[in-house]
Amino acid sequence: MRVRSSRFLLPALLWALPAVVSAQAAPPFSAADLGALRLRNIGPASMSGRVVDMDVVESNPSTWYVAGATGGLWRTEDNGVTWASTFDAPVHSIGDVAVFQPNPQIIWVGTGERASRQSVGWGDGVYKSTDGGKTWQNMGLATSMHIGRIQLHPRDPNIAYVAAQGSVWGAGGERGLYRTTDGGRSWTRTLAVNDETGATDVAMDWNDPNVLYAATYQRRRSAYGFDGGGPGSALWKSIDAGATWTKLTGHGLPDGEYGRIGIGVYRKNPKILTVSIEQGARYNASTAYIVRKAGVYRSDDAGATWTFMSDWNPRPMYASQVIIDPNDDQRIYMLNAYSFSDNGGKTFTAPRTTTHGDDRFVWVNPANSRHVVKLDDGGIGISYDRGNKFLYVTSLPLSQFYRVTTDNAVPFNIYGGLQDNGCWMGPSASWNTNGVLNDHFSRLCGGDGFHVTPNPLNPRTVYSASQFLGLQRNDTKTWEVQDIRPGDSTGHIAGRRNWETWGKPGATQVLGNAMHPANWDAPFIISPHDTATVYAGGQHLFKSVNSGRTWKDLGDMSTGVDRSTLPLMGRKPGENTLSLDDGVPYFPGVTALAESPRAKGVLYVGTDDGRFRVSRDGGMTFTDVQSRFPGLPKDSWFAGVDASRHAAGTAYVVVDNHRSNDFTNYVYATADFGTTWRRIDAGLPANRVARTVREDPRNAKLLYLATEFGVFISPDAGGQWVPLRNNMPTMPFNDITIQARDNTLVLGSHARGLWILDQLNALQELTPAVAASSAHLFTVQPAMQLRTTNVRPHTGDMHFRGENPANGALLDYWVRESGTVVELTVLDSAGRTVQTLKPTSVRGVNRIVWNLRYADLPIRSGGGEDDDAGPSATTPGPLVVPGTYTVRLSTGGAAQQQRVVVKEDPRVTVSRTERAAWTAFHREIAALATSHAPVAERWRAMTGTDAATRDGKRQASELSARISGLYGAVARYTGAPTSDQRSELRFYTRMAAELGKAGR
Known part of the structure; x- marks a missing residue:
């Protein structure tokens, strides 16, 4: 199969569809016209997001290439001290990076994260750089979506193998193991199983590059669950460079269906293999570490026979990967829950570290096994004692936000929830000349952080939610926390699974804990009309009128579908389903929630199973309106709703249906309380996948849209859309908020932290008439x-x-x-x-x-x-x-x-009179400095050698420095000048006059 290559080849599956063009005229301005509106990135970087892969230039081990799950590729040349982004392609998600060691200018990147989690990003194939990452070329495999591994030939730069997983949300596309022998200009699929199965790993015999091992992986994720295995999952071997393959079974390997498999080949003796295999009954929940027929297997004869070492294989859907120390075959690192073995995998130690515990990759220096780098859900750990203690990189801003809000402090604070790093608050600006620093942020909750909202009238009180509506009320002065999750008097129970046992076929599923079901990203809101009123959405909608102390159940908002009846890959879930519903322990539930700021009690509620309801009486009664959304597939995921600040009956809705393998843009508007809806996404490029829509608080026609691949603005309520790129790379944005007082846009990226656009006046006032004018001055924020x-x-x-x-x-x-x-x-x-x-x-x-x-x-x-x-x-x-x-x-x-x-500055408390006097005195010094400058220059230019000239030159120069020093001293304190300062100014004024006369 030959694949056309180009500078950036956009994948046929997701991007090659022609953009739907609006029937209206083109926008009055383009993205380039907005380029001066530069956004600020404030991180943070101390609680980074998932970092998933790395490769190191072995001839210069201070140079690394590190891949963020959604944050692109980064390069360090100083062992992780400083970083530079080196891959800002049309996609952001990366599965693997590989450096060709004989010539490290050649770098390969496989896009699309390899983990099959519910928030995974996707890519558009394989990229290659031949200049050390300065420029990149897409080499094809555009519909592979997720790349599990790239294996390069150790000597031939033209030979590479790519494990293409294919879409986790549907069948088809480029999946399997692909080989190129011409540097990526063309590809041959050498290992294929079926439309549901891709390749997730490939490894090579270092001594004989014709010997390859590959793992295929059959899996499917949807809005309602996950099936992490099937007959397509298998371990394979080739001895002819991938021309033919043998499926490895028996001889010590477990029977039955497999899930994810990870492969490790010992570098010094490639006959030694260690693999991790997901297999066995009752592994049916994301955190259920139950004894099972799965874990670590070892072969000492190149895969001919196998020995079961242990059942340690934590959460294999996520990682299931073993890393063998290149200098010690007994030292095995296991991914996901950071751990290592010193007896070939028989037992594992999980050291207590100050890094994040969920690791995604471990690199061991081939020249020094004590040098270990660990990538995890919080960043990068660097160890020099073989992985026991770590330095933690705090300079790489890869934090992954789900939700953001603000308050009215000066400067205003931003609140948000982070992927597996809890809920945080931090300032939008600081009084520090170094900027907004990591330690300016404070933690509010643990787990996966989502919605965080301060009480508008008392910002000391902040509501925060971790996964599955782990709702808390925080006191940001004492840092005390009260659990207020609806329906759970003891608070948020940590259990994450829907049912604990399956029993016999046909038996009723048993709820695994007392927690009321809720979506992973379950919303809550504080009523804009009464700060004591809080709405929270689980499977049911709850209402509190006393800040969460008690709750009223407003009823089931979902369709009530029983997901055990819903098939994945053509089969229904059962007790042997591998990684059953990992990451989706609860379904269905509320995913979109808003109350109209203009009309008290007007509620909009959307769910992940396709139901959308409107109430006009505070939740007493509801009307189903999901059938009124034109062109919307049944059972779609309602991702967000924004109720208008300008018109009581107006609201905007986004639908994210990518979990059904549908990447279409769905953006809607209503002007009659949801009775009718119209689509407003025609002006968007295809397949952006909308996440959040926000109406501007000053201009009712101006909309902001967060998508998987950037932010868009519409100047005409959705008729036309313009990308807001400016200085931002391609990345996913999950949420948008506008700080109304400062008129500032805050973007929550699920890739590179928080981005801020100060002063929105130009966007709000850029009408067609303004764009047609030769020049226009916009209003200015205080x-x-x-x-x-x-x-x-x-x-x-x-x-x-x-x-x-x-x-x-x-x-x-x-x-x-x-x-x-x-x-x-x-x-x-x-x-x-x-x-x-x-x-x-x-x-x-x-x-x-x-x-x-x-x-x-x-x-x-x-x-x-x-x-x-x-x-x-x-x-x-x-x-x-x-x-x-x-x-x-x-x-x-x-x-x-x-x-x-x-x-x-609000911290300056002098009187207006004193403040004016300070500026007046400062201006006197400035006037003296200005008048003396040409005098000093005349003296400097004099060439005489007599004593008077020498003294005059020295005095003129010294006086300039003294005036400058006085100017700076006065500038450092806002207040009335001291008597000494006034005396100094009088003296300097006399000296300047004398030097002025003498220097004529």
Whole structure:
């Protein structure tokens, strides 16, 4: 099979469908027109998301390539101290990375995470770089969706094997083991089983590259469950470079159906194999570590015979992989629950570490087995004592957010839930010149974090939810927590499975614990009309009017389907179903929930089994409306609903049906309380998979859409859509919120943490008329004079620094033509010029920052607010007095102007009179510095050698430094100057006058 290669080949299955084009006119602006609206990434990086694979340049083991599950590929050249993103392709999810060791400029990446979990990302085939990751080319296998492993020939750069798993959500596509002998220009499928089975692992005999071992894996996931095995799962061997394969059975291997299999070949003696095999009855829950016929097997004769070593194989759906120390065949590392064996797999030790316990890959340095790197759900651990104790990388921002909200603190806080890293809160900006740091964030809950919402009237109280509606109420002053999960008086019970036993065929399933069923990402909301009223969605909808102390059951919101009757891969689940419903222990349940901010008691409720209900009386009665969504398949997953802030009957809904192998965009709107719905996704490129839709709080026509492959905005309520790319790579976004007071967009990425777009005014005001104009000045958000400093100790370079907002007023303007000459003048209330800016402009929205100061001074800085800034040829002018200013845009024609409100840092408590006097004194120093600068320059240029000239040059230079020092000293404290400072200024003024006369 020959596959066309290109710079970025988009997969036929997901992307090659033509985008549905809106019947309306093209948007008045393009994505490129918005490029100046740069977003800030604030991480965090100390609680990273899943890191799934790595390879190391063995000739230079300080250079690593590390793959995030959804965060792309990253490179370090200093053993993990600093990182650079090196793979920003049209897809974000990665399953495997492989470096060709004889020439490490050649790197292969298989896209699409190999784990079969419920939140897995997918890819578009195999990529290759021949320049060390600077550029990439898609080499095909576009419909493989998930790549389990890439095995490179140890000497021939043109030979590679790819284990293609195929879609976890459906049959078909490119799945099986593929081989290329021409560097990826063409591929041959050498091992195929059926449309439900792909290859998940491949390994090679280091001494004889013709000898290969492969694992095939039959599995299927859906909205309602998981089946992790079948007759297609098997262990295979080839002795002719994959031309033919022999299925390995018996001779010590277990009978029956297999699930996931992992293969390890000992590097020093490739006849020694260790494999992990998922197999056996009663392995029917994600956390049920029950004795079973599965685990670790060893062969000492290249797979001819096998010895059962132990049944240790924690949660095989997720990992089921053994790693053999390349220098010691007795040292075995087992993935998922970090553990190792020193007797070939007979017994395992799970050391207590300060890293995340759920590991995804372990690399052992072939030159030094004490050097171990562990990748896990929280980041990267580096060990120099063979994996007992670790340094933890805290500089790689791969956190995976599910939900985000904000409060009204200054600066406002962001709250969110992270994949397997709990719930957190942290500031959107900091007073630290280094930016938003990891330790600015505080933890609120454990487990998988999801919805987190502060009480709007009392932000000290924060509600947080872990998986399956593990609802808590947190006190963020004392850090006390109360469990308030509906229906569970003792709180959130940790059990995760629907039924504990199956019994005989036909017997009733027994609920495994007392916890009321709820979706993994079950929502709750605080009523916008009463902060004591909370709604929470399990399978039933619950309502509390006393902040969660008691609950009223409003009834089952789902269809009530019995999922034990629903088949996967053509068969119903049973007691021998491998990894039964792993990750989906509860179904069905509520997945979308909102109350109208305009009409109290108007509720919208959607479920994961295709039911959507509307109540107009606070949940007393409901109307089913799911049949009124045009073009929506039955049983679809309602992912989110946003009730309008502008119109009582308006709401927006997104449906995510990819769990049924349907990657279509489904975005809907209603204007009549859900009686009728219309689709508003026609202007989107195909198969983005919508996750969240939000209406802008100021402009009812402006919508924001979070998808698996980026964020889109619509200027006309869904008629047209424009991607909001700017400086962001391709990544999945699960949630969006708008901080109304600051008019700021907050994006929760499930890949690279939190992203913030400050000041949405330009997006809100960019009408077709504005886009058609030659120039336009947008309104300006109030700006605050922030006093930032750094009072922390030295931290070294393994330290993530989230970006602070610009310290000033953001001046956004539009020009129709690049190169338009623009002048922006800031005026005070008396019409006097404060500062003039002359930026270079390009077509579209342009952004420049006024620093809330008077014009820069022509002196070298002598120690201002930011000592880290270092000396500069100019010094920022004095801060203006807080108040109202005018910014005027001139382009050669008629001028436009907008008001700018300047606010003081809320921590500065001086009186208005004293504050004005401080600026006035600062301006006196600035005026002296400005007038003395040319005098000092004249003295510097003098060439005389007489004593008077030498003294004058020295005094002029010293006076410049003294004035600069006084200027900086006054800048460091907002308040009335001291008598010494006033005396200094008088003395410097006299000296400047004397030097001015003498230097003429």
